[in-house]
Amino acid sequence: MIVLRLDEYCRMVKPPAAPPSASALGRFLTLAGTATRIGGSVLGQRLRPGRSAIDWQPVGDLLTDVLGEMKGPVLKLGQMASQWQGVLPEPVALALASLQSRVPALPFSALRGHLQQVYGADLGQFFQQIDEQPFAAASLGQVHRAIAADGRALVLKVQYPGIADICQADLRQLRRLLPLGRLFRAPAEQLEGLYRELAAVIEAELDYPAEMRRLQDFRAHFADWPGLRLPQPQEDLCRPGVLALSEEAGLPFAEVSQASVDVRERLALTLVRWLSAQAFELGLLHADPHPGNFAYTAAGELVVYDFGCVQVLSAPLLAAYVQTYKALQARDGEHLEKAFQALGTRQPKSTTPYGLYRQLHGLLGPLLQPGVNWDFAATPLHEQVQRLLPDVMGALGSLQPAPATLLVNRTLEGHYWNLSRLGVALPVADLLQVQLAGR
Helix, strand or coil: CHHHHHHHHHHHCCCCCCCCCCCHHHHHHHHHHHHHHHHHHHHHHHHCCCCCCCCCHHHHHHHHHHHHHHCHHHHHHHHHHCCCCCCCCHHHHHHHHHHHCCCCCCCCHHHHHHHHHHHCCCHHHCEEEECCCCCEECCCEEEEEEEECCCCEEEEEEECCCHHHHHHHHHHHHHHHHHHHHHHCCCHHHHHHHHHHHHHHHHHHHCHHHHHHHHHHHHHHCCCCCCEECCCECHHHCECCEEEEECCCCEEHHHHHHCCHHHHHHHHHHHHHHHHHHHHHHCEEECCCCHHHEEECCCCCEEECCCCCEEECCHHHHHHHHHHHHHHHHCCHHHHHHHHHHHCCECCCCCCCHHHHHHHHHHHHHHHCCCCCEECCCCCHHHHHHHCHHHHHHCCCCECCCHHHHHHHHHHHHHHHHHHHHCCEECHHHHHHHHHCCC
């Protein structure tokens, strides 16, 4: 009976016709109700006589509908979770992955009032045309193609009405849930640091003028890079809550496995070189790696969208990551311990988890050697890491994620999945050595 209700609910949900609720209580009740439905569905299936496996498809459908309708930080968390292909049940991972490029959009009528407020009642003074059907929809806004009055092909990134209040509501709920982290032996000050980091990320993504400046910094630094295309801000058409960019056409990165091997190899090389150059040359990191923020061309060019989430890499933080990389490469437990201390992930006065270190060396050490190709098509690293979860959970009293590593780890994890999509073999250590020489 519970499963039937869940299936019926998933079939009845329709794309939202109005901006999502900004009520903190309402959003909390929606999430709580969703969790109850999912728990009831799974429990009901397990108790059903003769049931040998869980049907996760209704769960995936429900999460897609609810998170897509709510938008805001909870949707962004769902998009991030979709990166765990092979870890989440396949129907759930596929459903969440659909949120990368198929988020339910608001009707243009919900945005028109804001556009007229910032441009004036007559939008025709600035635009020959604005496509009412969005080109893309995401957690904090959606994107519409447009043609400027002078003929420029544009995309307009428009924030959802009331999204700042929605973000504040979700962050308040998260803060209420922080004490649950102590179940995993996370210190209160570290939980507070993680909360502040997440709140800063959301604040930065809502700051479109800052995003425009970050994009200009990236364009200036990578102006002469072959195989890389970044949109150009159209400053004369940017307004509060609206970011106007040049249109950079590309094929969906989520479907890049359909490209030829030559194209995928070109894209993989560009991606790894671009990431290392960001860190070591620019001191910044494009930290939103989900595939909806990338595209590719038939010629093998990498197109990068959405610079709302960019991490500033301090010299000490970058040095700590270099130290960690070298310790894993050398398979040296003492050096890895010092590196984790530098990252801030080691808890003071706790037992050093050398057993876990040895397992990490065994997994990553061979892949990080000079002259070795890391085959992202054949190496199921995530499956091996999954087998380490009991040891990781056992080491939670010793190892905790430091707030400063939140976005960097998310970026590394996300691009592991992007390279897995590309499915090619890369000499990772050799590519990184160009930037690591002398460090």
